[in-house]
Amino acid sequence: MLDKSEVSQFEKDGYVSPISVLGTDEVSTIRQKLERVEAAQDGALYPGQRSKSFLLFKWLNDLIRDPRVLDPVEQLIGPDILLWNTIFWIKEAGAGSFISWHQDTRYWGLSSENVVTAWMALSPASIEAGCMKVMPGTHRGEVLNHEDRWHEDNMLTRGQEISVDLDENKAVFMPLEPGQMSIHNYRLAHASGPNNAADRRIGVSMHFMPPDTKQIVGSWDCASLVRGNDPYGHFATAPVPECDFDPPAVAFHEKASKAANEVLYAGAETNDAKL
Numbered sequence: 001m002l003d004k005s006e007v008s009q010f011e012k013d014g015y016v017s018p019i020s021v022l023g024t025d026e027v028s029t030i031r032q033k034l035e036r037v038e039a040a041q042d043g044a045l046y047p048g049q050r051s052k053s054f055l056l057f058k059w060l061n062d063l064i065r066d067p068r069v070l071d072p073v074e075q076l077i078g079p080d081i082l083l084w085n086t087i088f089w090i091k092e093a094g095a096g097s098f099i100s101w102h103q104d105t106r107y108w109g110l111s112s113e114n115v116v117t118a119w120m121a122l123s124p125a126s127i128e129a130g131c132m133k134v135m136p137g138t139h140r141g142e143v144l145n146h147e148d149r150w151h152e153d154n155m156l157t158r159g160q161e162i163s164v165d166l167d168e169n170k171a172v173f174m175p176l177e178p179g180q181m182s183i184h185n186y187r188l189a190h191a192s193g194p195n196n197a198a199d200r201r202i203g204v205s206m207h208f209m210p211p212d213t214k215q216i217v218g219s220w221d222c223a224s225l226v227r228g229n230d231p232y233g234h235f236a237t238a239p240v241p242e243c244d245f246d247p248p249a250v251a252f253h254e255k256a257s258k259a260a261n262e263v264l265y266a267g268a269e270t271n272d273a274k275l
């Protein structure tokens, strides 16, 4: 659970970090499961497996329901919680991959101001490894102008980047140990640099929203009710996989990914299917 000062820091600054969630053994078991899948398919996840991946991996579908993840999320967005998406953010050791400054509000087609991202470290996410950095308070301002810059090392779908000047001196790093997570409001400007460390930087983000949220760009979208009730039914119910790559959930994942890509690339020049 978060204490009062962490909740008020989240309201004022738009983030809270670090939150200790998984024990050392738990997180290394998860990392092994993920790396076994990668090893079986040329050493990496396929681009299409990065997003809506709670439909593909049983351990991730368990993680989005873990009370240690949901208790702090409930303190920030209330007792009824939908999980909209999960995304893997894997930077190989020494790789130039980066994430430009952006606000997710601009791209996800979600109507709510109260969507939050819980970002879980599955390996060390130090400053050297390219942990996330945030611009405190930007979740309370307007959605800033972005440009699509399509850099090949940028892990964002369209290389989108805030095109107004941000004062880097005000950025705050959120280093995490394996098994810790940060939570930020999805309007908060955030970014991360390359991984200059010796280990891979492996993270998975989980995006939670209250059930009154609507998808206002796409015509169809899905979510999982992970706590409380959904009296609105704005999102199709995602199936719960019984095992990794459970065929009905994999089929649903294909449909969900297509719909998500339509939203994420809406208005873009092209779709290079990074997700």
Ligand SMILES: O=C(O)CCC(=O)C(=O)O
Binding pocket: 089, 099, 104, 117, 119, 130, 131, 132, 190, 191, 192, 203, 205
């Ligand atoms: O993994 C990162 O460094 C950034 C991830 C991100 O942009 C997000 O979770 O919204």
